[in-house]
Amino acid sequence: MVGATALILTGLATDAASAPAPLSEPLADANADVNVVKNAGFESGLAGWTCAGDSGATVSSPVHGGASALRATPAGQQHAECTQTVAVQPNSTYEMSGWVQGGYTYLGARGTGTTDVSTWTPDSGDWKRLNTSFTTGPSTTSVTVYLHGWYGQAAYFADDVSVYGPDGGGGGDPDPEVPGVPSGLAVGAATTSSIDLSWAPVTGATGYHVYQDGSKVLTASGASATVTGLAADTSYSFQVSAVNAAGESAKSAAVTGKTRPSGGGGGGGDVPKHAVTGYWQNFDNGATVQKIRDVQDAYDIIAVSFADATATPGEITFNLDPAVGYGSAAEFKADIQAKRDAGKSVIISVGGEKGNVTINSDASAAAFANSTYGLMREYGFDGVDIDLEHGINSTYLTKALRQLSGLAGSDLVLTMAPQTIDMQSTSTEYFKTALNVKDILTVVNMQYYNSGSMLGCDGNVYSQGSVDFLTALACIQLEGGLDASQIGLGTPASTRGAGSGYVDPSVVTAALDCLAKGTRCGSFKPSRTYPDIRGAMTWSTNWDATAGNAWSRVVGPHVHGLP
Numbered sequence: 001m002v003g004a005t006a007l008i009l010t011g012l013a014t015d016a017a018s019a020p021a022p023l024s025e026p027l028a029d030a031n032a033d034v035n036v037v038k039n040a041g042f043e044s045g046l047a048g049w050t051c052a053g054d055s056g057a058t059v060s061s062p063v064h065g066g067a068s069a070l071r072a073t074p075a076g077q078q079h080a081e082c083t084q085t086v087a088v089q090p091n092s093t094y095e096m097s098g099w100v101q102g103g104y105t106y107l108g109a110r111g112t113g114t115t116d117v118s119t120w121t122p123d124s125g126d127w128k129r130l131n132t133s134f135t136t137g138p139s140t141t142s143v144t145v146y147l148h149g150w151y152g153q154a155a156y157f158a159d160d161v162s163v164y165g166p167d168g169g170g171g172g173d174p175d176p177e178v179p180g181v182p183s184g185l186a187v188g189a190a191t192t193s194s195i196d197l198s199w200a201p202v203t204g205a206t207g208y209h210v211y212q213d214g215s216k217v218l219t220a221s222g223a224s225a226t227v228t229g230l231a232a233d234t235s236y237s238f239q240v241s242a243v244n245a246a247g248e249s250a251k252s253a254a255v256t257g258k259t260r261p262s263g264g265g266g267g268g269g270d271v272p273k274h275a276v277t278g279y280w281q282n283f284d285n286g287a288t289v290q291k292i293r294d295v296q297d298a299y300d301i302i303a304v305s306f307a308d309a310t311a312t313p314g315e316i317t318f319n320l321d322p323a324v325g326y327g328s329a330a331e332f333k334a335d336i337q338a339k340r341d342a343g344k345s346v347i348i349s350v351g352g353e354k355g356n357v358t359i360n361s362d363a364s365a366a367a368f369a370n371s372t373y374g375l376m377r378e379y380g381f382d383g384v385d386i387d388l389e390h391g392i393n394s395t396y397l398t399k400a401l402r403q404l405s406g407l408a409g410s411d412l413v414l415t416m417a418p419q420t421i422d423m424q425s426t427s428t429e430y431f432k433t434a435l436n437v438k439d440i441l442t443v444v445n446m447q448y449y450n451s452g453s454m455l456g457c458d459g460n461v462y463s464q465g466s467v468d469f470l471t472a473l474a475c476i477q478l479e480g481g482l483d484a485s486q487i488g489l490g491t492p493a494s495t496r497g498a499g500s501g502y503v504d505p506s507v508v509t510a511a512l513d514c515l516a517k518g519t520r521c522g523s524f525k526p527s528r529t530y531p532d533i534r535g536a537m538t539w540s541t542n543w544d545a546t547a548g549n550a551w552s553r554v555v556g557p558h559v560h561g562l563p
Contacts, residue, residue, distance in 0.1 A: 033164050033165055033166065034164070034165075034166075034167045034171070034172025034173075035162045035163060035164055035172045035173045036086040036087060036088060036094070036163050036164075036165065036167065036168055036170060036172055036173075037084060037086055037145060037161050037162060037163050037173055038084070038086075038170070038173050039173065040160060040161045040162055040173045041065055041066045041068065041069075041159055041160050041161075041206075042058050042066075042068045042069055042070045042158075042159060043066050043067065043068050043206045043244070045058050045068075046058060046070075046082075048084050049070070049082050049083065049084050050082065050083050050084070051072055051080065051081070051082040051083075052078050052080065052081045052082075053075070053078045053080075055072050055073055055074070055075065055078060055080035055081075055082075056070055056071070056072040056080065056082045057070075057071055057072075058070060058071070059071045059157070060207070060219070060221045061219070062101060062127070062157055063159055063207075064099040064101075064127045064159035064160050065099075065159060065160045066159075066160075066206040066207060066243070066244050067206040067207025067219070067221045067243065067244075068159075068206065068207075068221070069157050069158065069159035070082060070147070070157060070158040070159065071102075071155055071156075071157050072147070072148070072149060072155060072156055072158070073149075073155040074103070074148075074149040074150060074151055074152065074153055074155070077151065079148045079149050079150050079151055080148055080149045080155070080156070081146055081147070081148035082146065082147050082148070082158075083144050083145065083146045083147075084144070084145050084146075085142050085143070085144050085145075086142065086143055086144075086145055086163055086168070086170065087141065087142055087167075087168030087169050087170030088136050088140060088141060088142060088143050088163075088165065088166070088168040089136065089141070089165070089166040089167070089168050090113070090136050090137065090138050090139055090140050090141065091135070091136060091137070091138055092135070092136050092165050092166045093133060093134070093135045093136075093165060094109075094133060094134055094135075094136070094143075094163050094164060094165035095131070095133045095162075095163070095164045095165065096109060096117075096131065096132050096133060096134065096145070096161075096162065096163045096164075097129055097130060097131035097132075097161070097162050098129070098130050098131075098147065098158055098159070098160065098161040098162070099127045099128070099129050099130075099158065099159045099160050099161075100121060100124065100127070100128055100129075100130055100147075100156060100157065100158050100159075101124050101125070101126060101127050101128065101156070101157040101158075102123070102124065102149075102154055102155055102156040102157045103123055103149050103150065103153035103154035103155055103156045104120065104121070104122055104123065104149050104150035104153045104156065105120060105121055105124070105130070105147065105148075105149060105156040105158065106118055106119070106120040106146070106147065106148050106149070106150075107119055107120070107130040107132070107145075107146075107147055107158075107161075108132070108145075108146055109132075109134050109143050109144065109145050109146070109163070110143070110144050110146070111140070111142065111143050111144050112134045112135070112136055112137065112140060112143050113136050113137020113138070113139065113140030114134065114135050114136065114137050114140075115134070115135075116134070117132045117133070117134045118132065119131065119132045123153075123154065127159075141168060141169075142168070143163075145161065145163055147161070177204060177246055178244070178246045178247040178248070178249060179202045179203070179204045179205040179242035179243070179244055179246075179249050180202050180203070180204075180242065180249055181202075181241070181242070181249045181250050181251070181252055182199045182200060182202050182205075182208065182223075182240045182241065182242050182249070182252045183199065183200050183252065184198075184199050184200035184330050185197065185198075185199040185238065185239070185240055185252045185253065185254075185255050186198055186199070186255065186330055186333045186334065186337070186380070187238070187255055187256070187257035187333075187337050187380060188224075188333075188376070188377045188378060188379065188380045193228060193229065193230050193231075193232065193259060194226050194227060194228045194229075194230060194259070195226070195227050195230060195236065195238075195257040195258075195259060196224070196225075196226050196377045196380075197210065197224065197225050197226070197227065197238055197240065197255075197257070198223060198224040198377070198378060199223050199224070199240050199252065200223065201222075201223040202223075202242040202249070204242075204244055205242035205243065205244055205249075206221075206243065206244040207219055207220065207221050207242075207243050207244070208220045208221075208222075208223070208225070208240050208241065208242055208243065209240065209241045209243060209248065210225050210227060210238065210239075210240050211238065211239040211240065211241070211251060212227055212236055212237070212238055213236060213237050214237075214239075219243075224377065225240075230259050231259065232259050233258070233259060234258065234259050235256055235257070235258045236256070236257055236258070236259075237254045237255070237256055238254065238255055238256075238257060239251040239252050239253070239254050239255075240252045256341075257337070258340075258341055270343055270344075270345060271300060271301060271345055271413060271442055271443075272300055272560070273485070273532070273534075274533070274534060274535045274559045274560055274562045275300040275301055275443065275488070275534055275535045275559065276298055276299050276300050276301070276535050276536055276537070276538075276552070276555060276556050276559050276560075277299065277300070277301040277302075277303060277415065277443065277445050277488060277490075277535070277536070277537035277538075278295065278296070278298075278299040278301070278302060278303070278493075278537070278538055278540060278541040278544065278552070279303045279305045279349060279537075279538070279539050279540040279541065280292060280295055280302050280303065280304055280305060280540065280541050280542065281305055281324075281540050281541075281542045282304060282305055282306065282320065282321045282324060283321050283323060283324070284321070284323040284324065286496075287496070287497075287540065287542035287543045287545070287546045288542050288543075288545035288546045289323065289324055289325060289542070290324070290541060290542055290545060291324060291325060291326065291332075291335055292304075292332065292335035292336055292338075292339060292346065293335045293338060293339075294545070295339070295541045296541060296544065296545070296549055296552045296556070297342075298549075298552035298553070298555075298556025298557070298560075299344065299541060299552065299556070300343075300344060300345065300535075301344070301345045301346075301347060301413065301415065301442075301443075302339060302344060302345070302346045302347070302541070303347050303348075303349040303385040303387075303415065303417075304318075304346065304347065304348050304349060304381070305349045305352060305387075305540070306349050306350065306351065306352045306387070307348050307349065307350045307357075307372075307375070309356065309357045309358075310371075312364075312367050313358045313359070313360070313361065313363070313364035313367065314357060314358060314359045314361075314363070314364030314365060314366070314367035314368040314371075314400065315357075315364075315367040315368065315370075315371040316348075316350060316357055316368065316371045316372060316375065317371065317375070318348060318375055318379065320332055329379075332379070333378075333379055333380055336379060336380045336381070337380050340380065340382065345382040345383065345413045346380070346381055346382055347381055347382050347383040347384055347385050347413050347415065348372070348375055348376070348379070348381045348383075348384055348385070349384075349385040349387050349417075350372075350384060350385065350386055350387060350388065351386065351387035351388035351389055351390075351417075352387055352389070356388065356389075356390045357388065359392070359393060359396045359397050359400050360393045360396050361396060362396070362399065364396065364400075365396045365397070365399040365400035365403060366400075366403060368400040368404070369400050369401075369403035369404040369406075369407060370403075370407070372384050372404050373404055373407040373408055376408060382411070382412075382413040383408065383412045383413030383414050383415070383442070384404065384412075384413075384414060384415075385414075385415040385416065385417060386401075386414075386415070386416045386417070386433075387416075387417040389419060391429070392429045392430060392433060393429065394429040394430075394432040394433040394436060397429075397433050398432075398433055398436040398437060401414065401433075401437050401440070402437065402440075405437075405440045412440060413442050414437065414440055414441050414442050415441075415442050415443050415444070415445060416430070416433075416434060416441070416443075416444045416445070417444075417445050417446070417447055417490060417537065418430040418431075418434075418444065418446055418447065419446070419447050419450070419451060420446060420447065420448060420451040420454050420473060421451060421454070422446075423444070423446050423473070423476060423477055423480075424454065424455060424476065425476075425480075426480045426481065431477075431480060434477075434482060434486075435480075435481050435482070438481070438482065438483070438486070441482075441486050442486070442534075443485075443486050443487070443488045443534045443535075443537075444477060444482060444486055444487060444488065445488035445489070445490040445536075445537030446473065446474070446477070446488075446489070446490055447490045447501075447539075448464070448469060448470055448473065448489060448490055448491055448501060448503075449464070449490070449491060449492050449498040449499075449500060449501025449502065449539075450498055450499050450500055450501055451464055451501065452464055452500075453469075454469070454473060455476075456468070456469075456471075456472025456473055456475060456476070456524060457472055457473075457475035457476045457478075457479050458472060458475075458524065460472070460524070462524070464500065464501050465500075465501060465502070465503050465507075466503075466507070466522060467507055467510045467511050467514060467520070467521065467522040468522040468523055468524040470489050470491075470503075470507070470508070470511035471511050471514045471515055471521065471522070471524055471525075471526060472524045474487055474489065474511070474515060474533075475524075475526050478515075478526075478530060483532070484515075484530035484531070484532040484533050484534070485532045485533075485534050486534060487515075487530070487533055487534055488533075488534045488535050488536055488537045489508055489511055489512065489535075489536045489537070490536070490537040490538070490539070491503055491507075491508055491536070491537075491538060491551075492538065492539055492543065493538040493539065493540060493541075493543040493544035493546075493547060493550075493551040493552075494543045494544070494546060494547035494550070494551070496543060496546065496547075497538070497539050497540060497543035497544075498539060505550060505551050505553075505554035505555050506554065508536055508551075508554075508555050508558075509554060509555060509558040510522075512533060512535070512536065512558065512559065512562065514526070515529065515530050515533045516529060516530060516531050516533045516562050516563065517529055517531070517563070531562070531563045533562065535559040535562070536555050536559055538551050538552070538555070
């Protein structure tokens with residue numbers, strides 16, 4: 001403990017009045033002098049530094065410069081010493097300094113070959129500069145630079161350490177250049193009080209400043225951030241700049257984001273009481289190719305079809321198909337935001353005829369929730385549609401959706417599109433899942449197509465394509481425990497939209513009137529009416545466009561006109 005004792009005695013002999021004044025840049029030849037400390041601002045974590053007993057870590061706040069600083073915490077008999085050995089030249093003078101904050105903090109150098117030096121400060125609530133100098137001996141080629149706190153004292157913070165002098169052969173910590181202006185700033189998911197932002201990473205940036213209506217509101221270490229504390233149903237302008245130890249870039253181009261209104265409908269979001277859902281095709285299969293901006297205004301929920309499974313069970317990703325004509329992901333995201341600004345909900349659909357995601361364990365449930373929420377944040381999706389057609393596990397899918405709801409909050413839009421066979425009984429895995437998540441479920445749009453004849457809630461068999469087929473099968477869900485606001489009728493938009501099961505749009509409106517009002521029924525008439533019936537769904541907005549929007553022009557106004 002000899003070194004520690006010497007330090008504390010030196011500290012006691014130095015008061016504020018006699019402390020050396022902060023130094024400016026070294027007076028030696030600028031061409032010869034370099035900062036021989038590597039990772040001087042801790043922007044690369046603890047690279048180059050060794051902290052005793054794992055006492056050190058990097059933090060994003062507080063920082064003196066850049067986006068990171070050292071935080072070291074004394075514990076027991078160790079005083080959280082962090083060291084770095086630097087290369088120096090013999091018989092040379094070096095100016096040493098560092099910015100510190102927090103508990104007792106010491107800065108020093110040993111192994112100089114002459115007189116080892118140190119300086120210190122007691123507790124400091126603000127950043128304070130420590131500085132000293134040393135001269136190397138005739139055969140000294142390396143020196144150990146150290147920082148440490150003191151036993152029983154609070155953690156200390158350190159940043160921007162420098163040892164300026166002749167290059168000892170190890171090179172210097174290069175002075176960074178001011179980073180470029182961030183590009184690709186986009187608005188992601190929004191709640192009633194927060195908005196997610198993302199942008200393209202900037203080379204050389206160690207952090208980013210986010211501006212809201214011209215005022216800096218937060219600093220981020222990566223290329224995304226969530227602005228919180230916002231008012232509901234309010235538009236805000238955002239910009240972002242890139243920073244490092246050299247300074248701050250100019251601000252990016254501004255984007256506008258709007259928070260959700262208070263008290264959205266259904267299971268979350270802005271879904272209206274009576275809503276129309278349409279699937280948008282992220283591929284070209286002969287139907288009219290659309291961009292999201294082209295989706296007909298009648299659709300309240302737009303399900304982007306489809307997410308892709310990864311090699312990790314439960315995990316999903318999204319790959320924008322070049323066939324749909326987008327020049328960039330940013331353009332796609334901007335279209336999503338424009339629809340959301342118009343009061344629509346845009347969600348990511350999982351599954352489809354050929355797609356499948358395996359969710360059959362706690363790990364895969366977590367992977368699904370985390371990856372889905374990641375896509376919501378990245379693209380601005382309002383939620384997810386479950387269109388799995390190859391078997392599900394209700395236990396683990398329920399866990400996955402619950403975890404997603406915990407991440408996304410009450411604004412999550414959650415829809416399902418089971419096949420008719422999947423909803424024949426409350427004992428099926430799909431029906432059990434729907435009931436398990438009833439409190440966060442927006443709508444189940446059962447696919448009334450590609451199924452043939454099925455049983456209705458009265459035990460009779462009804463043929464696909466009739467009013468009775470739509471109403472008697474919806475009745476099973478209504479009597480099985482789902483709320484009327486969670487029931488939608490899913491039909492193809494044209495004869496080309498599905499293999500079978502197409503009905504004229506007038507059949508859809510008749511079934512809706514039968515369920516909501518008790519009128520226009522066929523041979524089957526429910527025992528009561530369901531005026532809160534959510535609405536209808538179609539596959540797809542693209543096939544609807546191919547057929548001259550015949551489906552949405554009839555079904556859309558009818559749904560929106562329900563009581």
